[in-house]
Amino acid sequence: METNSPLGDATLAADLLDDYEADPAPVDDGTLPPDRFLDREISWLAFNQRVLELAEDPALPLLERSNFLAIFASNLDEFFMVRVAGLKRRIDTGLAVPTNVGRAPLEVLEDISERAHELQERHARAFHDLVKPALDDAGIHIENWSDLDEVDRERVHDIFQNQIFPVLMPLAVDPAHPFPYISGLSLNLAIRVRNPKTDKVEFARLKVPTNLPRFVQLPETTGIRRYIPLEDLIANHLGELFPGMEVLEHHEFRVTRNEDVVIEEDETENLLQALEKELLRRRFGSPIRLEISDDMDEVTLGLLMQELRITDREVYRLPSPLDLGGLFELSGLDRPELRYPRRVPTTSVALQPAEPTEKPDIFASISKGDILLHHPYESFATSVQAFLEQAAADPNVLAIKQTLYRTSGDSPIVEALIDAAEAGKAVLALVEIKARFDEQANISWARKLERAGVHVVYGLVGLKTHCKLALVVRQEGGELKHYSHIGTGNYNPKTSRIYEDLGLLTDDDTVGKDLTRLFNELSGYAIEKKFKRLLVAPRYLRKALLKNIEQEADNARLGKPSGIRIKVNSMVDEAIIDGLYRASQAGVPVEVWVRGICSLRPGVPGLSENIRVRSILGRYLEHSRIFAFANDGDPQVYIGSADMMHRNLDRRVEALVRLDAPAHIAETAELFDLAMDASTSAWELEADGAWLRHDRDAEGQPLTDLQDATWRQVSSRRRTGGSR
Structure with missing residues (x-):
């Protein structure tokens, strides 16, 4: 999900989360105290608490606070999917799990569970006690079914019949219908119904559709925007899904699964195919967290725990609505007074032509001296993007080499590389297809680049290529000149508007030669031992x-x-x-x-x-x-x-x-x-x-x-x- 939030990109937690593979144990030479490190898992949860504190801050614009609630939820999901999952996997398989504080892995898991329970409960309180009342005061109401009068319910019934009912797929659980697979992060209703003819009680699961709005807008009255959670609307129309049955109980639940990807690169001949296979397996990772509505009865909970093989420690009982990541949907509301003031990035002074009527020339600007860029304060579009677009169109440019870790599917950066290749230039794109949670997207546009004639490589076996590099080789006066960009952030025009990053544009020959050697090492078999201006x-x-x-x-x-x-x-x-x-x-x-x-x-x-x-x-x-x-x-x-x-x-x-x-x-x-x-x-x-x-x-x-x-x-x- 793409948002305009500062922390809400789907890659945020992956950006912060280390994994357990091959982590070295701390080296203790006896001169430093053994308790000198803070636990990294608890420190990550402390980071997410800081995000939550922004949501709790009444001085921040209201819709930004709502966004921070959604960010907290999204962050925590990824923490469980990656860090907790990796820890559990290594414990379950008997692998050593070094910790930087020397504690037993199970003790670490217990601390994570205790702290995560506290934070999720605080998160729920922040929504119900702080943000939701403030949204109400601002004319943005997230209603419950009990808040609706008869006129509202009739209107909602029409919405249900025409827009929701045809999409729903209730799944019964009985000897002929085994317990269904519960996909990770999906929101579900656990339903118990009684057959009045046989008096037999049955269980059913209903997945809340992810391709419908999470908050269904109700007809406006006197300028007030009103919404009802999709799951609440569905839950109050279960009689139409189970005609002739008596609905006894219905409760929300949500499962988080292990969605980390593990590939033995040394044992595969085709990394692309191996990764695609592993991505299919990701969908069926083992459950590691069960979130349930706080009114769930013990019979229903017992069934879920048994079928999902979840322990008490992994159950999180919370007030509805679950999955407050759905609050990202409020980001699109046209209420500028409830958002941060709009800001338009400026073009770097060093890239502005001397006269306003002149056409910008990126190469000429770089030739005057190194340029340090600071995004999002300075525009990515008129600097890095313009640099690559000008290189693609310039007949004097002979080659472009670039690393791509995360970018958007419709990225002008990718289009510039395609244009350059189609214009006959030599173009090398080093695509990191193992960028966590962006694997499938990276595979898609890597193939798009290949079809356009771009030389696409996937880096070195056993290593992710995370550096942010672009090198342009241009013919000037009968000689070849290097123009380089080294950045701290991804070549992603969308995140460049909300991620603070630095980048250096330079024609320094030392940097150009360093990058040439590094790209040769990444795409071929060169083993470079020295770089002069790079570490x-x-x-x-x-x-x-x-x-x-x-x-x-x-x-x-x-x-x-x-x-x-x-x-x-x-x-x-x-x-x-x-x-x-x-x-x-x-x-x-x-x-x-x-x-x-x-x-x-x-x-x-x-x-x-x-x-x-x-x-x-x-x-x-x-x-x-x-x-x-x-x-x-x-x-x-x-x-x-x-x-x-x-x-x-x-x-x-x-x-x-x-x-x-x-x-x-x-x-x-x-x-x-x-x-x-x-x-x-x-x-x-x-x-x-x-x-x-x-x-x-x-x-x-x-x-x-x-x-x-x-x-x-x-x-x-x-x-x-x-x-x-």
Whole structure:
């Protein structure tokens, strides 16, 4: 489901969730305390709690709060489908399950269950006690059947008969009809009926159709928009589905299944075919969570638990309606006063022609110097997209090479590559078909690219290709020139409007040659040992970052200027965290800006008193990764796609690029200054793992919103004053 929410893309949780495959156990040399890591599962749930706190915040626009409720639900679904499922799978198959806090896996599962139960109940309360009443006050009513009068019920009956009844498929359960398969994340009604002739009680399951609106709009009265949940409407017309039977009970339920994908790449000859087969298997993953309405009787619950093989710990009893992810549907309401103010991205100053009447020339602009882009404040369409579209149309461009991890099916990026191939250019697309939950979409447009003549490859066996790279080779004056883009986010025009990301456009020959060698390694059999301006995983990135961290510690011990600033989505990797602990012990000031999971304990005396950790959530999803080292007054700053997780450092192809322009280094420093300032709204991580929100000053006034401040700053740039 596509939304305009900052955290509501279907890939969000997958973006934050590590998996258990081949995770190394923490290396303990005895010099650091054994309890130095926070549990990553509980930390992920704490991230989702921060999302929930946005939904609870009355200062936010109402429909955005509703959206955050939906985001919380979608996030938690993926957490169960991936992280909990992976943990259970390894426990059930007897595989070792290393945990970063040294606890038994079953103990971890119990903690997850306890915390998830608390959060889901809090989530339900936020809807019923906070958001729903506010929606009512705003003239947006989500009604129950009991709220409808006779006139309403007659109108709803017509809707049911004409638009819903023909689509429904009740499935009986008896000796001739075995218990039906319950698809993952589907909303269902468990129904018990009595045959008045035989007095026999039967069970039936009815799936709530997913191709109908989740909230059925009722006829408007006096300008009020009214809706009734589809399942509530159906439940009150069951007599028409079971004529002649007496309906005794009906209750909502929803099953979450293991939907992770596991492929043994070394044992398959065709990765594409193996993945398609595995995607079919995904539909039939084992159940790992059962959500039920809080009025479900014990007989019905017992039957569901028995048939689904669910334990008490995996049952979540909640007030109706279940699956508040359906609130995404309210995003389309035309109520701008209940949304964030509309914003239009600006074209990067460095890409604007000198005269308004001139046609933009991306290559000419890049030739004047490196350009640092900041999305969504600066337009993706007039920068990265325009770069590739101009390359596709330019007769002097000979080749285009690009990685594609997640993009939209109708993406102009894909169309530009197709246009380039059809124009006779050499085009290479490295498509990561194993991008979680985007596998099927990626397979579809990979084949579309192949049909157009694009050379499509799927990367290296055993590794996901996660780096965001584009290389254009252009003939100029009898010589070949490289134009490159290295970004922190996907080549997806839709998410570029709601994901905060950085990207570098450069004609630097060093970067061009680095990318040429890297693409050769990804598409062929080359084994490149050195890159000059890139740090590439899995071979070099971890070592390089640890070396930079150690250098800062050495500088601090010698009394030289030192400092480390890291912005990531997740901070989990034990070796990196231990390096930061040792840097802190040496006196290095360390600032970590993390959106999601953080296993690092800041502020522990003797261990991490020089480390601060902040998190910022808001209108846009903070997605860029920045690594900055003071380096004795000669700052070294990198941007790229890698998070500090095992998968990113050890099981993915990632790339960071060093920023060379002083203005770009200063721009990232200003961004950190604002993020870490006490006057900026943020969550601060405590040593015990609690995240404390700071959004008001001592007088109760709102603190600075980083994203609003950044928008104002970028929008105010002028042709003569903007940084490249």
